[in-house]
Amino acid sequence: MANLKIKLKxxxxxxxxxxxxxxxxxxxxxxxxxxxxxxxxxxRGMVKKVDFMLDVEEV
Known part of the structure; x- marks a missing residue:
């Protein structure tokens, strides 16, 4: 399964x-x-809720 790299911006x-x-x-x-x-x-649901605060990329 793929991973997500999530950064707080x-x-x-x-x-x-x-x-x-x-x-x-x-x-x-x-x-x-x-x-x-x-x-x-x-x-994915958590990321969508606060997507304006995050940088997300698939790893």
């Missing part, structure tokens, strides 16, 4: 609580931090 400050919780559930804490997650429908 915008701050969590001033965001809605559900958006902050989604970012933290993805394992992102700081701007510029990158995580690699398995490409599942659950992860």
């Amino acid at each position: 915008r701050s969590k400050i001033g965001r809605k609580k559900d958006q902050i919780a989604t970012i933290e559930a993805l394992g992102l804490k700081k701007i510029g931090q990158t995580v690699i997650k398995e490409d599942t429908p659950q992860i």
